[in-house]
Amino acid sequence: MTSAPTPAEQPVHSKRHHSTLPSNIVKENHTPVVLQEAERRAASVQLRIADAITTFAGSMRFVYVHIIIFGVWVVTGLFGLDKAPFELLTLIVSLEAIFLSTFVMIAQNRQASFAQAKADHDFVSQEKELMTNTELTKEIHRLTTELHGRLMPEGNK
Numbered sequence: 406m407t408s409a410p411t412p413a414e415q416p417v418h419s420k421r422h423h424s425t426l427p428s429n430i431v432k433e434n435h436t437p438v439v440l441q442e443a444e445r446r447a448a449s450v451q452l453r454i455a456d457a458i459t460t461f462a463g464s465m466r467f468v469y470v471h472i473i474i475f476g477v478w479v480v481t482g483l484f485g486l487d488k489a490p491f492e493l494l495t496l497i498v499s500l501e502a503i504f505l506s507t508f509v510m511i512a513q514n515r516q517a518s519f520a521q522a523k524a525d526h527d528f529v530s531q532e533k534e535l536m537t538n539t540e541l542t543k544e545i546h547r548l549t550t551e552l553h554g555r556l557m558p559e560g561n562k
Contacts, residue, residue, distance in 0.1 A: 438526040442519050452515075459512045462505055 446452045461467055478494055 436523070436526065438519070438523045442522060446515075455508060455511050459508050462508060 446456060475494070482491065482494070
């Protein structure tokens with residue numbers, strides 16, 4: 406029989422595991438930029454709704470739902486159940502296209518801002534790494550010169 410884990414044995418959960426971040430963001434290791442963007446999007450109800458709509462509109466389930474809806478509409482309209490089946494259908498499809506194109510533009514803007522934030526983060530990281538490497542190279546040169554001076558006195562050169 407096993408006993409209940411002591412508080413020291415219990416796993417420690419960070420706030421990130423209790424947030425509204427998508428599960429794939431929580432489970433995987435990501436750069437700080439990805440985590441910041443995911444946290445920003447998770448914090449806004451409007452952005453979560455836009456993400457959900459964009460995700461659904463880009464799925465095969467969306468296609469299947471529309472095939473069924475439009476199929477039923479055309480079949481019932483063809484049998485005279487709807488007085489103006491294709492005028493109203495055209496209006497609804499046009500409005501849907503307007504809204505979906507807006508959500509596509511929102512997704513593109515989000516992706517562009519994310520790409521810029523990631524590029525900025527990468528640039529800063531690379532600049533820090535370059536400065537560190539430059540300092541290390543200078544220090545190696547200084548140490549090499551010092552060792553050379555100690556091992557090779559002026560008269561033996």
